[in-house]
Amino acid sequence: MQDFSYVSAQTVSEAVSLLDENGEKARILAGGTDLIVQVREARRDVGLMIDVKSIPEVNVLDYDDDAGLTLGAAVECYKIYAVDAICNAYPGLIDATKIIGGTAIQGRAGVGGNLCNASPAADCIPPLIVLGATCVIAGPNGERELPVEHFCTGPGQTALEKGEMLVSLKIPAPASNSSSFYLRFIPRNEMDIAVVGAGASVTLDAAKQTIVSARIALAAVAPTPLFAEEASELLAGREVSDAAIDEAAQAAQAIARPISDMRGTAEQRTHLVGVLTRRALNGAIQRI
Amino acid sequence: MARKSHVQTTINGETVEFLCESRQSLLEVLRDELYLTGAKEGCNNGNCGACSVILDGRLVNSCLVLGVETEGRSVETIEGLAEPDKLHPIQDAFLENAALQCGICTPGFIMSAKALLDSNPNPTEHEIRYWLAGNLCRCTGYDKIVKAVMDAAQETSA
Ligand SMILES: Cc1cc2nc3c(=O)[nH]c(=O)nc-3n(C[C@H](O)[C@H](O)[C@H](O)COP(=O)(O)OP(=O)(O)OC[C@H]3O[C@@H](n4cnc5c(N)ncnc54)[C@H](O)[C@@H]3O)c2cc1C
Numbered sequence: 001m002q003d004f005s006y007v008s009a010q011t012v013s014e015a016v017s018l019l020d021e022n023g024e025k026a027r028i029l030a031g032g033t034d035l036i037v038q039v040r041e042a043r044r045d046v047g048l049m050i051d052v053k054s055i056p057e058v059n060v061l062d063y064d065d066d067a068g069l070t071l072g073a074a075v076e077c078y079k080i081y082a083v084d085a086i087c088n089a090y091p092g093l094i095d096a097t098k099i100i101g102g103t104a105i106q107g108r109a110g111v112g113g114n115l116c117n118a119s120p121a122a123d124c125i126p127p128l129i130v131l132g133a134t135c136v137i138a139g140p141n142g143e144r145e146l147p148v149e150h151f152c153t154g155p156g157q158t159a160l161e162k163g164e165m166l167v168s169l170k171i172p173a174p175a176s177n178s179s180s181f182y183l184r185f186i187p188r189n190e191m192d193i194a195v196v197g198a199g200a201s202v203t204l205d206a207a208k209q210t211i212v213s214a215r216i217a218l219a220a221v222a223p224t225p226l227f228a229e230e231a232s233e234l235l236a237g238r239e240v241s242d243a244a245i246d247e248a249a250q251a252a253q254a255i256a257r258p259i260s261d262m263r264g265t266a267e268q269r270t271h272l273v274g275v276l277t278r279r280a281l282n283g284a285i286q287r288i
Numbered sequence: 289m290a291r292k293s294h295v296q297t298t299i300n301g302e303t304v305e306f307l308c309e310s311r312q313s314l315l316e317v318l319r320d321e322l323y324l325t326g327a328k329e330g331c332n333n334g335n336c337g338a339c340s341v342i343l344d345g346r347l348v349n350s351c352l353v354l355g356v357e358t359e360g361r362s363v364e365t366i367e368g369l370a371e372p373d374k375l376h377p378i379q380d381a382f383l384e385n386a387a388l389q390c391g392i393c394t395p396g397f398i399m400s401a402k403a404l405l406d407s408n409p410n411p412t413e414h415e416i417r418y419w420l421a422g423n424l425c426r427c428t429g430y431d432k433i434v435k436a437v438m439d440a441a442q443e444t445s446a
């Protein structure tokens with residue numbers, strides 16, 4: 001593996017200064033399940049790894065029924081699904097944390113790393129989008145916030161500017177009569193990368209007959225995970241019905257721009273967007 | 289030559305000090321610096337589980353941990369499992385069930401099984417299969433491994 005330096009940063013400002021001073025060659029190390037592999041395979045040129053796992057703010061895991069969830073950028077998957085209140089509030093995010101790699105990967109990998117790696121197929125990003133998550137970003141000029149759907153700008157590319165790091169994710173408390181769901185298609189039962197992934201969150205009225213609002217997001221069908229905005233909006237105010245769900249699934253298919261690769265053809269992926277969007281919506285509704 | 293850092297950590301209950309480069313994985317440190325060659329290198333990218341060890345009570349792939357990250361932490365490896373005159377019940381169960389052939393995957397499977405039984409002493413077959421999904425075996429076809437873990441669970445929780 002290429003030679004690099006390692007620093008265990010103790011504060012956000014220390015990590016930000018190191019990032020700012022060292023530019024492109026400095027990378028944040030969270031669980032390392034993407035970064036270490038990329039450096040070993042010479043897919044990323046890194047001169048300095050800044051380990052952020054000792055910084056208090058990136059280890060926060062704080063859920064409150066009113067305030068929602070603050071999820072530190074380095075919190076490992078296994079810690080998230082160990083908290084019952086979080087599992088109940090955000091089942092769609094939990095679906096994703098439980099399918100990333102296997103047990104040993106989930107012992108290190110986190111949602112923040114999954115997001116910052118910005119893979120089009122990243123399993124946590126569609127659930128974050130449908131749950132309305134916001135990125136809390138720290139940089140040389142202070143802190144800013146950004147909705148998750150604007151964070152990824154291309155494969156492996158993010159909206160983080162020079163010197164900036166992700167500190168945490170904020171997810172609003174779930175509305176009453178709402179739930180979420182994420183699923184992916186893979187040829188195996190586990191330990192694989194999504195051919196297509198789909199996440200949905202749905203809020204119903206008190207009678208559980210009418211959709212108040214819904215959000216749909218897709219993985220592995222474009223250079224970045226996609227928020228299917230039109231498909232989401234056309235569900236608002238509709239009765240829960242197969243017809244409404246079919247329409248949303250078709251609208252989601254319309255924005256997919258998949259490629260053909262060894263995991264699947266563009267045609268298969270477009271077909272899967274329809275199937276998985278229906279299942280994600282129905283899955284979320286059944287959980288309400 | 290790359291600069292080496294001094295690291296102090298606990299391995300199988302004993303305080304250990306070593307020098308390593310930042311780019312050396314925990315797996316490389318264990319095998320090449322500390323001569324604990326039980327953990328194996330299969331894929332070196334997180335897919336096979338042959339390098340599984342327990343870090344602060346949590347199962348990890350030691351090929352995806354840097355040696356320098358283990359400062360002040362606690363590592364359990366296959367070498368720490370048996371007592372001087374007695375194998376660990378999971379090791380016994382693997383022998384009893386002939387749950388290994390070439391054996392290269394075995395230390396990883398046993399550490400993974402140990403982490404499972406530490407957190408869930410009575411897993412179902414389904415839970416065992418999911419937990420072990422990150423450990424690959426090219427020889428056995430898995431059934432005997434799963435059976436061994438079920439037996440070990442019965443033995444240790446009895
Ligand atoms: C065997 C295996 C199976 C996998 N299976 C899946 C899967 O099923 N689904 C899936 O989506 N992924 C999978 N992955 C990929 C990986 O495990 C996930 O993307 C994981 O969530 C990354 O998190 P991490 O904490 O390990 O990130 P790291 O590797 O530490 O970081 C990932 C990237 O984000 C950057 N980064 C991390 N944190 C920050 C921060 N706070 N601010 C700025 N930049 C940051 C890093 O510099 C790096 O470029 C798998 C990987 C392996 C090895």
Ligand code: FES
Nearest residue numbers: 330331332337351
């Ligand atoms: S060598 Fe570490 S997972 Fe294969």
Ligand code: FES
Nearest residue numbers: 389391425426427
């Ligand atoms: S016994 Fe040979 S790989 Fe498992």
